[in-house]
Amino acid sequence: MGKRIAVVTGGIGGLGTEICKALALAGRTVIAVDLDSREQRIAGFKREVEGLDIHFAAADVADHEDCGRLVRDIEERHGSLDILVNNAGITRDSTLRKMDRAQWDAVLDVNLGSAFNLCGHAIAGMQARAFGRVVNISSVSGQTGNFGQTNYAAAKAGLHGFTMSLAREVASKGITVNSVSPGYIHTAMTGAMPPEVLDKVAASIPAGRLGQPTDIARTVAFLSDDAAGYITGANVPVNGGLFMSF
Ligand code: NAP
Secondary structure, three states, X not given: OOOOEEEEEOOOOHHHHHHHHHXXXXXXXXXXXXXXXXXXHHHXXXXXXXXXXXXXEEOOOOOHHHHHHHHHHHHHHHOOOOEEEEOOOOOOOEOHHHOOHHHHHHHHXXXXXXXXXXXXXXXXXXXHHOOEEEEEEOOHHHHHOOXXXXXXXXXXXXXXXXXXXXXXXHHHHOEEEEEEXXXXXXXXXXXXXXXXXXXXXXXXXXXXXXXXXXXXXXXXXXXXXXXXOOOOOOEEEEOOOOOOOO
């Protein structure tokens, strides 16, 4: 068997970069997918992952046709698409009273529509090859809701409904579909928050600190391993105890 081919959307972002690295170190050929308009960040990403089996491909995950082209290209060039990590995500925070339709649509399209766009094109190949691992990056906001995030929380909660439904459809074909729900993680996004706000956030987390991108990356690597075939339709919270449920 050749190396498993993994796609990580939002692959050059804070969590995406660590996920790409973890999968490459686990022996996968990794394709980081992101928007092509961020030349400097793409160049920085390439420098950071130099020497690892990580490649870059441009695509807009909110564009159904573009996702179809991407999946066809990868299957032609690499022979398969075995692991799909739907990680690309955006926020457009606003209270509902002030939220306009564009903020709603953008967040739903990138965070939730992307799972339909990519899984829709990739699942047939996974079924034909009788193997697949899909990991959808959700959020604690999808589990608890969050002030100013009706759009984001709806998309992230929807992502888990998608996860459970697709998991049922493909479980007998060697394909698992799971979601991972990060809490507060040290990334550029949280780095931009005022230190005193971050201190308060950390104090509200039972672990007493924010998580690291590697905490998420390790979880994705675990769920996408060949040996994780009996875990499907699950949501794995990685939040330092911020929200506990069963
Ligand atoms: P990030 O650094 O902003 O990374 C997201 C990446 O997705 C960016 O490179 C972004 O590009 C890209 N992207 C946006 N729209 C796209 C599109 N239409 N097509 C392709 N790529 C697109 O964010 P992150 O913190 O790593 O978050 C990764 C995932 O984890 C997201 O789904 C997020 O909701 C989730 N999450 C993060 C945290 C956290 O604490 N960081 C907590 C809970 C959940 P641009 O920068 O150019 O927009």
